[in-house]
Amino acid sequence: MSxxxxxGAGAGGVPxxxxxxxxxxxxxxxxxxxxxxxxxGAALAKERPVARVLVDKGVLHxxxxxxxxxxxxxxxxxxxxxxVRVRFGAGRHRVREGRRxxxxxxxxxxxxxxxxSDYSGPLAALAQVVSTEPVLSEELLGLTRAVADxxxxxxxxxxxxxxxxxxxxxxxxxxxxPLPPPSAPEPGSWERYAQGPGFVDALAxxxxxxxxxxxxxxxxxxxxxxxxxxxxxxxxxxxxVVVPDGRAVARVDAALTALLGTGRHAVxxxxxxxxxxxxxxxxxxxxxxxxxxxxxAAMFAPVRDLGLVAIWDDGDSSHSEPHAPQxxxxxxxxxxxxxxxxxxxxxxxxxxxxxxxxxxxGWALPLVADREQIRRAAPLVRTVGDAxxxxxxxxxxxxxxxxxxxxVRDALGRGPVLVQVPRRGYVPRLSCTQCRAPARCRHxxxxxxxxxxxxxxxxxxxxxxxAWHCPECGGFGLRARIVGARRTAEELGRAFPAxxxxxxxxxxVLDTVPAAPAxxxxxxxxxxxxxxxxxxxxxxxxxxxxxxxxxxxxxxxxRRWIGAAALVRDQGAGGTVVxxxxxxxxxxxxxxxxxxxxxxxxxxxxxxxxxxxPVSRMASVSGTPxxxxxxxxxxxxxxxxxxxxxxxxxxxxPGPSRRPGAPPPGEHWERxxxxxxxxxGAALAxxxxxxxxxRMARGGGEPVRIRIDPPDIG
Numbered sequence: 001m002s003x004x005x006x007x008g009a010g011a012g013g014v015p016x017x018x019x020x021x022x023x024x025x026x027x028x029x030x031x032x033x034x035x036x037x038x039x040x041g042a043a044l045a046k047e048r049p050v051a052r053v054l055v056d057k058g059v060l061h062x063x064x065x066x067x068x069x070x071x072x073x074x075x076x077x078x079x080x081x082x083x084v085r086v087r088f089g090a091g092r093h094r095v096r097e098g099r100r101x102x103x104x105x106x107x108x109x110x111x112x113x114x115x116x117s118d119y120s121g122p123l124a125a126l127a128q129v130v131s132t133e134p135v136l137s138e139e140l141l142g143l144t145r146a147v148a149d150x151x152x153x154x155x156x157x158x159x160x161x162x163x164x165x166x167x168x169x170x171x172x173x174x175x176x177x178p179l180p181p182p183s184a185p186e187p188g189s190w191e192r193y194a195q196g197p198g199f200v201d202a203l204a205x206x207x208x209x210x211x212x213x214x215x216x217x218x219x220x221x222x223x224x225x226x227x228x229x230x231x232x233x234x235x236x237x238x239x240x241v242v243v244p245d246g247r248a249v250a251r252v253d254a255a256l257t258a259l260l261g262t263g264r265h266a267v268x269x270x271x272x273x274x275x276x277x278x279x280x281x282x283x284x285x286x287x288x289x290x291x292x293x294x295x296x297a298a299m300f301a302p303v304r305d306l307g308l309v310a311i312w313d314d315g316d317s318s319h320s321e322p323h324a325p326q327x328x329x330x331x332x333x334x335x336x337x338x339x340x341x342x343x344x345x346x347x348x349x350x351x352x353x354x355x356x357x358x359x360x361x362g363w364a365l366p367l368v369a370d371r372e373q374i375r376r377a378a379p380l381v382r383t384v385g386d387a388x389x390x391x392x393x394x395x396x397x398x399x400x401x402x403x404x405x406x407x408v409r410d411a412l413g414r415g416p417v418l419v420q421v422p423r424r425g426y427v428p429r430l431s432c433t434q435c436r437a438p439a440r441c442r443h444x445x446x447x448x449x450x451x452x453x454x455x456x457x458x459x460x461x462x463x464x465x466x467a468w469h470c471p472e473c474g475g476f477g478l479r480a481r482i483v484g485a486r487r488t489a490e491e492l493g494r495a496f497p498a499x500x501x502x503x504x505x506x507x508x509v510l511d512t513v514p515a516a517p518a519x520x521x522x523x524x525x526x527x528x529x530x531x532x533x534x535x536x537x538x539x540x541x542x543x544x545x546x547x548x549x550x551x552x553x554x555x556x557x558x559r560r561w562i563g564a565a566a567l568v569r570d571q572g573a574g575g576t577v578v579x580x581x582x583x584x585x586x587x588x589x590x591x592x593x594x595x596x597x598x599x600x601x602x603x604x605x606x607x608x609x610x611x612x613x614p615v616s617r618m619a620s621v622s623g624t625p626x627x628x629x630x631x632x633x634x635x636x637x638x639x640x641x642x643x644x645x646x647x648x649x650x651x652x653x654p655g656p657s658r659r660p661g662a663p664p665p666g667e668h669w670e671r672x673x674x675x676x677x678x679x680x681g682a683a684l685a686x687x688x689x690x691x692x693x694x695r696m697a698r699g700g701g702e703p704v705r706i707r708i709d710p711p712d713i714g
Contacts, residue, residue: 004013005454006032020186021386021444025490033476042071042125043072044071044072045071045074046072046075048115049070050069050070050123050251051067051068051070051078051112051113051116051555052110052113053065053066053086053109053110054108054111054155054159055086055108056106056107056159057106058154058157058160058615059154060154060689060696061694061696062154063148063154063155063156063693066086067117067118067119067123068125069124069125070124070432074591075614076542077132078113079134079545080138081135082110082112082129082134082135083108083110083129083130083133084107084108084110084126084128085105085106085127085128086105086106086126086127087104087106087132088103088105088106092180093161107130109159111141112131117634123684130164131168131171133166133171135163135166135585136163137302139303139339139340139470140163141155141340142339143162143300143332143335143336144159146335147331149683149686150327150335150682150708151325151327151708151709152619152685152689152692152706153324153325153457154324154325155326155691157323158300161300161321161323161327163300164274164278165274166278167275167279168277170275170278170279170282171278171282173279175279175282175283175288176263178289179684180235181207181233181236181551182230182234183234184204184230185202185204185259186227188224188227189223189389192373192377193213193216193369193373194370196224196367196518199345199367200231200533202343203232203234203235203307203308203343204231204234206236206307207343207364208236208341208342208343209343209363210345210349210358210364210365211344211345211364211366212359212364212367213345213364213367214347214351214596214597215349216378217377217378217379217567217568217594218377219251221312222251222252222254222255223258223259224254224347225252225255225256225310225468226259226260228308228310229241229291229293229308229310230259232291232307232343233260233264237289237290237304237305237342238291238301238303238305238306239291239306239308239309240292240293240298240299240306240333241292241293241298241306242295242296242298242299242311242312242333243294243311243312243313243484244295244312244316245316246269246271247511248294248312249293249294250511251475252293252312253265253293255293260677261361265290265293266280266283266284266293266301267294268280268281268295268298268301269281269294269636272409277297281301281302284303285302290303291303295318296319296329299329299332299333306336307343307681308342308343308344308345309333309337309342309343309354310333310345310346310347311329311333311347312327312372313328313347313348314346314348314354315348315350315555315556315559320711325708326708328709330346330354331709345655346358349557349563350555350558350559350563350600351596351597351599352627353552353555353600353603353604353607355614356600356603356604375570377571378570378571378594379383379572379575379577380571380575381578381591382576383579383592384579384580385581385582385583385584386582386592387665388401388403400492400495400538401415401578403514403578403581404538404540404578405495407536407578408496408519408538409496411536411574411576412496412499412519412537413535414574415530415532415534415535415569416514416516416517416534417517417518417519417520417536418520418530418536418537418538418564419488419492419519419522419537419540420523420538420540420564421488421521421540421541422523422544422560424526430449430456430472430478431478432448432473432475439456439470439508441463441465442468450664454590456468457538475683486503488521488540489503489519489521492521492641493519496519498521499518500520501518501521502518502521503520503521503522504523505523505526506521506526509699510522511528511529512529513529513531513698515530515531515532522564524545524560524563524564526586527563529567530567533567533568533573533575534568534633535574535575536568536576536577536578537564537577537579537659538577538580539564539565539579539580539581541580542557542582543582545557545560546582546585546587550713551613551713552677552710552712554585554586554587555600557581558587559596560598561579561587561591562591564577565591587599597638611675613713614709615678616677616678617678617680617681617682618675618676619673619707619708619709619710620673620706620710621673621674621688621706622663622669622670622704623647623669623703623704624667624670626702627704628646628669628670628672628704631704633709634691634694635687635688635690635691636691637674637684638676640676641674641676641680642672642674642675642676643672644673645670645671645672646670646671647670647672648669648670651661651667651668653665673686680709688708689705692704692706
């Protein structure tokens with residue numbers, strides 16, 4: 001082959017310079033060097049050459065640390081707390097040049113570096129240090145271990161909840177410099193509570209008080225939480241506030257900004273984008289921000305020098321994590337308060353039995369207003385019972401009893417009126433028109449429903465019902481046991497044609513409504529805040545909430561009612577609440593007196609007498625009949641444990657979305673409850689965890705699900 005310029009070329013016309021470069025590369029490649037990720041033949045770190053790694057496997061029988069060799073090239077990067085990748089699952093005999101090889105790459109966290117391994121065989125090497133950012137502190141690791149032990153779960157599963165996924169772009173950006181501590185705030189509206197100013201002052205002085213706070217109705221609660229956070233920051237410590245939803249986060253965020261300005265707190269919610277959330281989380285971990293407000297995703301936030309943990313409305317189901325091991329934000333914050341000896345504040349308009357237990361045990365002190373303050377702040381509450389409905393001609397032909405109709409008519413001249421209905425949808429559940437017996441499926445006894453004017457269908461087995469008749473009285477007519485928000489809005493629109501009707505529910509949740517007259521129909525928990533407060537509120541179908549087959553039915557109904565009534569103007573401004581429920585029932589009486597604390601205390605006393613949670617500790621175990629029986633037979637339960645059941649669970653249909661922990665569609669599962677007396681909860685969790693780990697190590701078989709402190713025990 002010739003060249004036009006006459007210069008020489010190598011074989012194939014390749015210039016000699018390029019040939020020389022290729023030869024040099026080949027020559028250098030013959031020199032021994034470590035292969036990527038296996039590090040075969042590579043030298044190890046001279047000091048502490050063994051790394052203990054928590055692998056992200058999430059299975060109970062692998063809930064421990066695994067030792068890996070640290071190559072010398074990764075010595076500086078492989079520090080405790082960083083994310084790493086390792087090869088996991090290599091066989092004992094796959095060893096080359098002193099290194100175990102093979103297995104799949106998995107993520108993990110480097111927990112510590114040690115001089116020697118407890119394992120006598122050859123170690124695999126760390127494959128990669130994903131990032132040099134230490135995201136797992138010793139304090140956070142201890143917390144996740146405590147949560148895993150309490151809920152019979154694995155540390156890897158808890159870390160999935162505690163440490164957000166890495167975002168390289170957010171990690172590359174530096175966090176701002178921390179601001180100096182602010183000055184101590186004034187007590188503000190905390191002065192309405194006898195011990196309020198003292199609580200804020202104790203936080204500002206660096207003390208760690210523990211309190212259960214029954215907040216007065218109104219919207220001052222967000223400012224009061226902000227002042228508690230500001231007082232903690234003034235002492236040079238950090239603060240963490242967990243609230244149920246994004247709307248509550250926005251209110252506390254606005255209150256903190258108004259009180260402290262920007263740059264002193266971070267907002268952590270699951271709804272934030274991955275980059276923004278990780279950037280905020282890193283600012284907290286690096287100490288740039290000392291205060292955090294967020295939803296349950298923030299309960300593990302790595303706040304430096306934690307001085308206060310606070311939770312608002314701990315009875316809200318949003319505080320219960322649906323992913324394994326399903327911890328509750330209240331219990332996580334209690335663990336943090338116990339481990340770090342920081343202050344603790346549990347607040348809400350209502351009161352849970354768990355909150356009453358904290359006060360009853362002396363662990364926390366009550367933070368309440370006197371009766372005169374409560375009477376001035378609360379609206380007037382009136383009731384409509386079954387006897388009133390029987391005498392009321394209007395109630396038999398329409399949804400609104402006469403009293404409710406009169407209250408709405410009068411209140412619409414002063415502002416908006418809130419109408420709370422217990423379920424969303426069109427006509428969710430049905431009953432006989434003659435005897436009011438619930439309409440149930442003839443195949444599985446599940447409740448019948450007719451959504452969006454569709455056919456009758458069982459909510460459990462999803463079979464259509466075309467020829468229903470009442471087995472109690474022989475009647476063929478059906479009536480709506482619970483009329484949903486859309487149907488209620490339609491009926492109210494016809495009753496008050498000149499008034500706008502707005503709805504707030506799962507499909508579309510309103511945040512606020514103006515002070516102009518309007519009817520606002522809402523499902524529980526979706527009530528918007530009205531400017532200046534609502535003139536009145538109607539709480540319809542109270543019997544439906546009280547009649548749920550659940551141990552917490554009364555407590556939950558009262559919490560929902562008070563949550564709506566707290567948005568109504570005080571009695572002095574004409575605020576009125578009408579609840580359609582039997583007035584002799586304990587939750588209704590507690591609402592009339594505005595005494596959720598007394599209701600919770602009486603519930604606690606009854607549960608203590610009957611051995612129900614939270615006085616006792618309980619766990620649910622569910623699975624197919626054979627798998628459940630085998631698991632319970634093999635579990636070494638504490639001597640004082642009592643097994644209740646098993647009982648069959650409703651068969652999950654293919655239509656509706658499954659609740660967390662529900663059986664797979666179409667499968668017949670059973671559930672057993674295991675109860676232990678006070679002080680034996682840790683032993684119960686340990687026994688169930690060990691039994692599940694042993695079962696999984698043997699190959700598992702059919703799944704068995706464990707839940708500590710199940711929220712719904714029937």
